[in-house]
Amino acid sequence: MTAAGLALAAATLSGLGQAGTLERATIRIVVDEAGATVDLRYLIAQPPEVVALNAMRLPGHRLFLLDLPDEGPPARQSVSPGLVRLTFSAGRRDTLAVAIRYRVQGPTHRIPIFVPETPTNPPGEHVEILVAGVPPDRVAPNRVPRFVALADGTLRAAPDHVPGLVAVVRQDGGPSFPAVMQWGVIAIAVAGTLFWAAWARRS
Amino acid sequence: MGATFLIVAAIYFAVILGISLWGLSKTRTEEDFIAAGRTIGPWVGGAVLTATQISAGTFVGTIGRHYLTGVSWWYIWFGVWAGWLVSAFFVAPKLRRYGALTVPDYVATRFGSTAAGALAGALIVIAYSIYLVAQYQAAGEVALTVFGMRPLTAMLILVASTAFYTLLGGVRSSSYIDFLQTLIMVSALLVAVPVLLYYTGGVSQARAFLTSLDPRLTGWYYGPKELIAFAVSFGFSIAAAPYEMTRFNSMRDEQTTRKAIYISIGFQVIIGLAALSIGMLMRVLFPALSSQDLASAVMAFEVLPPIVGALLLIAMLSAIMSTVNSVLLVVGAGVAHDLYGKLLRPAASQVHRVFVNRVAIAVLATVPIWFALQKYGDVQAIVVEQTKFIASFFFVPVVIGLNWKHGTGAGAIAAMLGGFLACLIWEFTGQRGFASHGLDAVEVGIAVSAVAFVLVSRLTRPERRP
Numbered sequence: 001m002t003a004a005g006l007a008l009a010a011a012t013l014s015g016l017g018q019a020g021t022l023e024r025a026t027i028r029i030v031v032d033e034a035g036a037t038v039d040l041r042y043l044i045a046q047p048p049e050v051v052a053l054n055a056m057r058l059p060g061h062r063l064f065l066l067d068l069p070d071e072g073p074p075a076r077q078s079v080s081p082g083l084v085r086l087t088f089s090a091g092r093r094d095t096l097a098v099a100i101r102y103r104v105q106g107p108t109h110r111i112p113i114f115v116p117e118t119p120t121n122p123p124g125e126h127v128e129i130l131v132a133g134v135p136p137d138r139v140a141p142n143r144v145p146r147f148v149a150l151a152d153g154t155l156r157a158a159p160d161h162v163p164g165l166v167a168v169v170r171q172d173g174g175p176s177f178p179a180v181m182q183w184g185v186i187a188i189a190v191a192g193t194l195f196w197a198a199w200a201r202r203s
Numbered sequence: 204m205g206a207t208f209l210i211v212a213a214i215y216f217a218v219i220l221g222i223s224l225w226g227l228s229k230t231r232t233e234e235d236f237i238a239a240g241r242t243i244g245p246w247v248g249g250a251v252l253t254a255t256q257i258s259a260g261t262f263v264g265t266i267g268r269h270y271l272t273g274v275s276w277w278y279i280w281f282g283v284w285a286g287w288l289v290s291a292f293f294v295a296p297k298l299r300r301y302g303a304l305t306v307p308d309y310v311a312t313r314f315g316s317t318a319a320g321a322l323a324g325a326l327i328v329i330a331y332s333i334y335l336v337a338q339y340q341a342a343g344e345v346a347l348t349v350f351g352m353r354p355l356t357a358m359l360i361l362v363a364s365t366a367f368y369t370l371l372g373g374v375r376s377s378s379y380i381d382f383l384q385t386l387i388m389v390s391a392l393l394v395a396v397p398v399l400l401y402y403t404g405g406v407s408q409a410r411a412f413l414t415s416l417d418p419r420l421t422g423w424y425y426g427p428k429e430l431i432a433f434a435v436s437f438g439f440s441i442a443a444a445p446y447e448m449t450r451f452n453s454m455r456d457e458q459t460t461r462k463a464i465y466i467s468i469g470f471q472v473i474i475g476l477a478a479l480s481i482g483m484l485m486r487v488l489f490p491a492l493s494s495q496d497l498a499s500a501v502m503a504f505e506v507l508p509p510i511v512g513a514l515l516l517i518a519m520l521s522a523i524m525s526t527v528n529s530v531l532l533v534v535g536a537g538v539a540h541d542l543y544g545k546l547l548r549p550a551a552s553q554v555h556r557v558f559v560n561r562v563a564i565a566v567l568a569t570v571p572i573w574f575a576l577q578k579y580g581d582v583q584a585i586v587v588e589q590t591k592f593i594a595s596f597f598f599v600p601v602v603i604g605l606n607w608k609h610g611t612g613a614g615a616i617a618a619m620l621g622g623f624l625a626c627l628i629w630e631f632t633g634q635r636g637f638a639s640h641g642l643d644a645v646e647v648g649i650a651v652s653a654v655a656f657v658l659v660s661r662l663t664r665p666e667r668r669p
Binding site for chain 2: 022054056057058059080081082083085110115116117118119120121122142144145146159160161162163164165167177178179181182184185186188189192
């Protein structure tokens, strides 16, 4: 495949086509009974003139923007049926630091994150997510992204990309759905293998 | 996840090795190696055709394409299935009647021309080497994302393991391994979709997010001209895909072959819908990946429960391995049977031919690694490229040649060369204006191939069939 490019493939070869690189993302989440408070700090290199952050709107959630630093770039918020968008006017600069704090009120088994449209450039530890305030018996067995527990009970993840949500709190009522799917697959595989072995023996 | 993946992978490779050794014990002749002694039934056959077609192009490329562009890419599957139906009615049954072991074999027999068969063999080696580049590149992307492994290391592991079981048991063992791999692929995809839906809050929630993010994702990212060009490219190449047609030769009879194609389409419908869902749901969960080709690996590593994630990685690996295996069997046979056996040493013994086949596989498996490391394009784009070439030089002599009795050896050669060159030249010239005229390289290639085939056949006399 040459760089001469095909009109067909060119449109899709460009990938997501976002300018800039997300150099560093630090996400701190404190969970409580009523919801979660989220602190985001993003450092974007070679940002586009307008930087957008998108967070999904989940059932039962309300999002409140708590704090934007006075010295930061001006921001605008817009709400559409599926997402909440924050846009920052970066102007022309080499780097842009964005810091926001917001409150998510509602179920805590999924916590939406404002994701910059500018991606990271893996590999490398560009993203760190810390979640505090989750009692040990309320930690979900399958977490998104992959979290590990630190000595003080804080949960830490370092994915290559910023996720659209964080799922660390066990959902109320019944076993975890992903765990059910997982063990279901194993049960079907074992049953299928035994069935095949029995059928092969008979024939 | 690392330990879980290693355990699941160890079990998987142990089973593969067992099947390979069983296949080795049953392989005596060249027909055993290249056509499994023509013993494969419809369900294993259907799984073989599915596993052969479903490759990194699907698990990495198609999921990545849906991640980037949304739902409209799904419509190209209709081109794929149209190609399979053409194959079921106009290609597979008639191909078997020639008793050929390989597609170049069929070309040589049908047109009574050793030169035409040799040209077909050479073009297959070139086109499928491009396909191997895409598979290796996908393996490198997955390995780097999931394990932090250097792409070169991953490619060498892939080549060594796949070439090893291909060398051992040929088509017989690879058919049963393909059956296992198809089951793994379908299972992993079917489990992944509900888990992703669970995290995204359901279909309507995901749809609302995607529409708000970019309305084209749930609407029309591609226009009809582009979709038709892609669908035509895939459809024509599937109808005359040597790596699939070779597998027809391993099935019991014509009826088995047709049933296997229908079963394969059924598997593909499930896989296609799952790939669509996964690509779009991953865009909800990770809206800003640095490359769309990372969507499936990130899902396996960051979203799915450990065993399901490991299963999906094994499924991805299976998809790549099964396709690489099929391609290696075709290019190996192309060199050993169609070029060496027909042109250089026609008197070579069965044992010697099988040996040459194994050596060819070992050599041809390693050359594409260098190209894969250069990353000339994304995985799906590379796959699209090679389908265009395959369709351009093979569709006419195979499909029309099977159904039009006036085709000659010279006509077949003109069709192959004309189609290949027309596609290649258009790629560097007229393709740039695709947005205005809507004419893709594959359409030009097939048209030139058809005209050349008919014109030259009419002007020449058919050779006596060997």
